[in-house]
Amino acid sequence: MTLLSRRALTAGAAAAALGLGSGLAGFALGQTANSAPAAQATGSGRVIAKGPGYSIVATSPGAKAAGDTKVTDAPLETLHEPIVCQGQRVLHIDNRDIRTDGNAITAEDGCEVHITNSRISAGGVAIHVNNASVHIENSEIEGQKASIDAAGAAQIYAEASTFKGAARRLGQAAIHDLGNNSWL
Secondary structure (H helix, E strand, O other), X not given: OOHHHHHHHHHHHHHHHHOOOHHHHHHHOOOOOOOOOOOEEOOOEEEEEEEOOEEEEEOOOOOOOOOOOOOXXXXXXXXXXXXXXXXXXXXXXXXXXXXXXXOOEEEEOOOEEEEEOOEEEEOOEEEEEEOOEEEEEOOEEEEOOEEEEEEOOOEEEEEXXXXXXXXXXXXXXXXXXXXXXXXX
């Protein structure tokens, strides 16, 4: 048995012991395993295995810091006025953590808003749309009065997001669920 195949066999056995299956073992065939003993990673857990281009680290279940969200690591922003988009414009809201006591986002009269990887929490309506379109992906939207309030010819496209609060629509407004959403 060659040295490379012995190392791959050792990496495969370690992966099997961790319950990682053959995916890591197949990956390790082209890699050389590090024979150094497991070391303590700086603040992130115990290093189980590492080598060129990979590292497997064990962390405790409670390692997530309080207040962290799963969709964004952006700093908290407290708004006193809503974000307003009017007319033939495009607005991108990416990786934001927005909190407000009133309404958070208003899109009107042909505006197109893209919200990705964000968390929006409002004391009123989180997203108000009137004759505009809003695309929401991988975000958390929460409103005390409503998460979404759509009117006129509003078009809402939602994918892989969580909505807390009512989703209201009036007239020809449409909310398109593209999958993997939670409506709470």
